[in-house]
Amino acid sequence: MKDTVGATMAGDMAGNSEAKIAELEARLAEAEEELRLERERYHELRHRIRNDLQGLATLISAQSRRLDQPEGCAGCAMRLRSAAALHNALDEDGASDIRMDDYLWALSEARRKAFDDRIVGDLAADEDIHLDYRRAQCVGLVYVEAVTNAMKHAFPGGVEGQISAQLRRFGDDGLELTVVDSGVGFDPTRCQRGHGIELMRGIARQLRGELELRRLEAGTLVRLAFPAAAAA
Template sequence: MAAETGGSEMLGQEAQFRALADHAPVMIWRADISMGCDFFNQPWLEFTGRRLDQELGQGWVEGVHPEDRDRCLRTFAEAFAARQAFSMDYRLRRHDGAWRWLLDRGRPFEVAGRFAGFIGSCVDYTDTRQALDDHRHALEERENLLSELHHRVKNNAQATTSFLSLQASRASDPAVAAALRGAAMRVMLATLVQDRMFRVPPDAGVELGPELETTARTALDVVGRLGVQLDLDIDADLALPVTQATALALIVNELVVNAARHAFPGGVAGTITLSLRRAGPGLGELVVADDGIGLSEAPRRNTPQGCLGLHLIPRLARQAHATLKLDGSQGVRATLRFACR
């Protein structure tokens, strides 16, 4: 009598499970300890357009895309042997013949404390997958276009540098020649900064300390001013977005070039100092200073002595979302403070 009662309870539970599964908003399957499937719910059968007896056992495999079949069965067998949950995707033929991508998740279950097989659910995520593929292809196309644009801009910048240098060599007025050489140098140094920044992944930050050190050293090397040394005091671990870091690097370019060209007349020796630190929570501080002759008065913009870079720096500071303090009483000291993480 007890056995009959237990059996009827089992049958009742099975009927309840099948009824619930048939009304679930996902496709549900179940496999017994032989790895053969002994149940598919109504949404699965409606999707495939096949009868339950056609799907039972290994019959469902007939609907899996030939290119995905081996991988699908191997994943299932390995999870079954290890009795571990799995997640995989594969293409399954829909009732209208269309191949649709399913995301299938399965996990082992027990009955009375003993392993009884696997149960799983599937969702059709073809449209989501297609959208992700389209997005990835769009990003790849964008990267290709940006790479091509960067290549052309770099070539144009190099051509501009060469043209300015050629014009400088032909200029009869020393002031004009100096201005042209200065412009060529600025274009070349700015191009080097942009080239490094282009190599930074879009979603990554720029490590500001190493970037500014490279920028300063390169600028000093390009100017070729003997007797001027660069001192570094970089104790901050700061990462900034590419746009903000680019503006700060261009500022360092201008300040180092101006100091090397104008702060130490007559070939006297001198020092340019670059320091970077955290000035407080969420606040970075960049200082570029020299121990040269300083600024006795505001330089005129349109002369070689006018230090065009000093007129460009406030604009670059705004692009970097930085405040700028410029002191020219004892050498030139530029202090920039900016928001950072």
């Protein structure tokens, strides 16, 4: 009798376990399907945002050709394209780190499309530099502001010139972004406000770094130095 009861209980327990496993598997399948749909919606949203930003940049660029001083519109177009480039730089699998050489190259292309070709661009970046979305955006904003300032102010009268940018590792745990133009240069002490300088200085503080502006014999140097590791 006891053996029969024990066998029955064991059978019931096995049946309950199988039912529980089947229930958990069904719930897991539902969760995986919901996650798949959410990823599809996320990628679709990113795609729409990129397209909207690119469309606005193209519209502004077209409008700038009708103006006597198109640099302002060109700068706005470049900022929009830089935002689109940041979305493009995000890994499709959802990884949060941005590969900075790809991102800065995309920003360089945004500069080329926003402004005329009389200014030659040159870019170099270490391949192993990856930053999280927020810090990558900060570095990109400094690059965009520095390049936009140079395009607007360093080459008056339609003269030709060059802008060189570099992102590299330096020291034990530091990163350095430099943007150098071959233009007329300016005195940083006389440009405390405007020209995006306050914005760049604020970004440097966010990165726990420092911003340097220096007039060269021919042109201007913008240097952003900051720790490679994010704040804990």
